[in-house]
Amino acid sequence: MRDRPVVLLKPAVRRTTLAVDVVVLSPRVDALAVLLVRAPSSARERWSLPWDAPQVGEGLEDAAARITRVVLGAAPAFFEQVGTLSDGRRHPGDAEVSVGIAALSPAGVGQPIMDAEWFPLASLPAIAPRHRTIVDHAAAVVRQRVDQSPLAFRLLPPAFTLSDLQGVYELLLGRRLHKASFRRALQASYLVEPMDEWHSEGRGRPAQLFRYAPKKRRGVRRGVRFDLFTD
Amino acid sequence: MRDRPVVLLKPAVRRTTLAVDVVVLSPRVDALAVLLVRAPSSARERWSLPWDAPQVGEGLEDAAARITRVVLGAAPAFFEQVGTLSDGRRHPGDAEVSVGIAALSPAGVGQPIMDAEWFPLASLPAIAPRHRTIVDHAAAVVRQRVDQSPLAFRLLPPAFTLSDLQGVYELLLGRRLHKASFRRALQASYLVEPMDEWHSEGRGRPAQLFRYAPKKRRGVRRGVRFDLFTD
DNA sequence: TGACATTGGTGACGAATTGTTACTAATTCG
């Protein structure tokens, strides 16, 4: 055991500079995309995550919603904090502390303002080091939560086909899923309900539309799944 | 779609007051326990979470480690951020923003200082509202991550019996597990390896000691488990 | 000393779940 400090803890708050950095994620063709904004020409990198300080009395998620509305024109369907950073890495506004927030937005909702653009997660331009860290955390958090939270449904419009849903899961998980298994598991979960509409996309059989409508789950308590460990 | 703002986003950092609030968790007899410190008599509640502001240049987890060392005399085995709060709820130091951090410490490590005490998670004394929120978040995060992360091993000494391990899982999950199933799943996961030591606790057959020694997992990629949804 | 209580540990079997194959259905294209 280590030596005990002689003086007790005398806690005190400290003033610091704070920013909320938002990773807006949306499914694009064949990849998850992140919304970046063009930085002022004085900045070191051309692009950055949308960010701002929370206003006085404004919650962190409220700030994230406001920032997203400004750059996308629509509030995201879902938020999740992905971590608060106070390492020394560079931030575009030189904030000492950054709160990273992932915001999920369905495909086709909103329209980026002139100075904003979607970039596939796998091929981002250069951004400030702290923003890079935040994006990586956001991707990791979303991928890790995808089968514990209805995240996938937040990346789709209210009505969707099961193929759409499977496609989003495949995007998020980064691997192909087997159609029959996917549907059987979904069926058993009572998470969606069929609508009376069909969607025809040109070729092939029209697909039935579903909506996210989770029913009370029967208490399916299972044993420990060590096979789910991620690290 | 909503109206687009006429002015673009002009991001700027804002100065604010920051605190790191630590939820030190450790398994006690039959329950998870939280370490609380006695508050100055001027405070509104008698007890509070250990907290402080991070020093200049000190990372958030580093601050949590320092705070824990002061009150427990030992650094925790594991940290996890459980969320950053900027709601209006009251904080003992009136910080505008709190970073909540869960710190896991094995049973029997360290010794609380005179003004600190363990309380079972289920029967805490009155604490500031924001601290209450942070504790609840910490418990939820730990319970949710327990079968994705080797959290349980961080609540045990380096050598432990399988009954000990099962006990920690039962504490965290809040329900009994079946011995044979638990061991079979653990076996298949290659997370532990047996040592050449046995532990005799008085009555009953002595138990073999194991250590946490995760082997490379064969890529057991499975289908989506909708049955794991927590909300 | 020898039953018995207590805790550790495992084989085995039926039930449930999962991975896969192979099929049917409904549509467009040429």
Added chain:
DNA sequence: CGAATTAGTAACAATTCGTCACCAATGTCA
């Protein structure tokens, strides 16, 4: 019309899971 394409499902085999039953090694106590 038939081929191509996408949607949807029945059914079978392989695997995993929940449980029961049992054996092993120790302390307790009559």
